[in-house]
Amino acid sequence: MNKKFVSLAILASTLLSSAAFAADVTLTIESWRNDDLKLWQEKIIPAFEASHDGIKIKFSPTAPAEYNAILNSKLDAGSAGDIITCRPFDASLALYDAGHLTDLSDMEAMSNFTDVAKSAWQTDDGSASFCVPMASVIHGFIYNKDAFKEVGVKVPTTEEEFFAVLEAFKADGNYIPMAMGTNDQWEAATMGYQNIGPTYWKGEEGRLALIKGDQKLTDPQWVAPYATLAKWAAYLGDGFEAQTYPDSQNLFTLGRAAIYPAGSWEISGFNTQADFEMGAFKPPVLKAGDTCYISDHTDIGIGMNAKTANPEAAKTFLSWVASPEFASIFGNALPGFFPLSKTPVEMADPLAKEFISWRSECEPTIRSTYQILSRGTPNLENDTWGASAAAIKGTSTPEELGKKLQEGLASWYAPQK
Structure with a gap:
């Protein structure tokens, strides 16, 4: 070769x-x-x-x-x-x-x-x-269909109907109306304030206005959700102040609570733990005919x-x-x-299908504190945790919470000065 x-x-x-x-x-x-x-x-x-x-x-x-x-x-x-x-x-x-x-x-x-x-x-x-x-992940409320049938209530669509359902469960006495605690704080903000809040500040309209400095955390649409959260306290069961996030999950999946303020990430876990049929409903609108808003985060x-x-x-x-x-x-x-x-x-999963169907019915937004507004000190996201828990526990008024949050944001964020 x-x-x-x-x-x-x-x-x-x-x-x-x-x-x-x-x-x-x-x-x-x-x-x-x-x-x-x-x-x-x-x-x-x-x-x-x-x-x-x-x-x-x-x-x-x-x-x-x-x-x-x-x-x-x-x-x-x-x-x-x-x-x-x-x-x-x-x-x-x-x-x-x-x-x-x-x-x-x-x-x-x-x-x-x-x-x-x-x-x-x-x-x-x-x-x-x-x-x-x-x-x-999408925010809303997961509920026990058996409990709703037993007490004879329908899925609420307005805020008035929502509180009427909670009142019906409280009067019945066989279920904690809603499972959520304030011990860990983040859930009060994430499944509370950020869940119902977009309905008040009109989703992206309010969130972007806050970033631009055109709205403030002392404005009515940012304070009002805290007043609504304060009304939740009467329906969260005894000792909710010391109740942890896993405690709330267990109360619901064991069938002891009728409603769970939720993020859709709970679906897989709840499917394996709950032995009753579940449904989901979106954050109630303030009055019939209003545009609905969801946190599609x-x-x-x-x-x-x-x-x-x-x-x-x-x-x-x-x-x-x-x-x-x-x-x-x-x-x-x-x-x-x-x-x-x-x-x-x-989607094959019925609960997931319910959550995602809201995309075609409601205006989507993301959590108000996540983009730009939590880069400084004090951190608005973390402060919103504490404020949401305080609103539910009644240790501060909604107006006091809005004032404190606004002062914190304005101390480092130029458009809010």
Whole structure:
């Protein structure tokens, strides 16, 4: 065999090896959702790989409490995965500002999401979108259908009807009318204030006006929800002040409470724990005929490491995440975590179907404290926890709470000074 032939054979072998290597790209996904590992391994990854030859996916989660710190360390060291699962708002914005996430605005697939859906992963001016929206959680109320039938009450649609139902359960005496405590504080804000509040401040209209400085936390539409929460106290059962979040979950799933102020993330857990049929109703409107508003809160997105060695493969994967196929798999495997794409997803779980049906009936918004307004000290999100708990316990008046929150926000946020 002559030297020229040998050289050509070696060159051919090298090129074939390189081609094979290039055709078999592995993308690693960083995530805090370690409870989703089986879902990715058994459903999502096989579905993607079946239609995308040459791209392999490795899902590599970190414990939720450790995710931010470990991800930042990996990004700084250049050892992070190709795909970054994104928390909403400031945590991901900081990664983008530090040059760790890629602007995905030019991806055609981004047109499959509304402005509200994209707002959690955009720069403040909306000029750059750096994560594909994956899912949101919706707020409302979950109720015990057996209890409603037993006491002879109907699902309320107005605030007056809502309190009439609570009063009926209180008079009956066999059920705690509503299961929620104030011990952990966050639930009073998240399932209380942020649940019913958008009805008062008209969702995005009020939230954006607060960011611009056109409305203040002392305005009636921001104070009134605290007055409504104060009325809840009479229906939360004895000792609600010391009742923890798990306590409330147990009271409801054991059938001892009729109504549970909820986020849709409860669906999977409640399905396995409750032995009665459940229903859901949206936050009551103030009077019949009013526009309804729901907190359809952006919860999880997914972006691309700016230093990935496989940008084209990563964008191919992210485009697929924006597709109806992914939305259907994810939405049905995790009922209560609702895909954010414009394409409707048919839900199998009846409770999830009820929650997501409100998107076609109501105006969507996100939690008022999450975008921009909790970057300073005092932190408006954390202060809203305390204020909501105080409103329910009656330790401060709604007006006092609004004044305190406004002073805190104005102390560091220029548009509110």
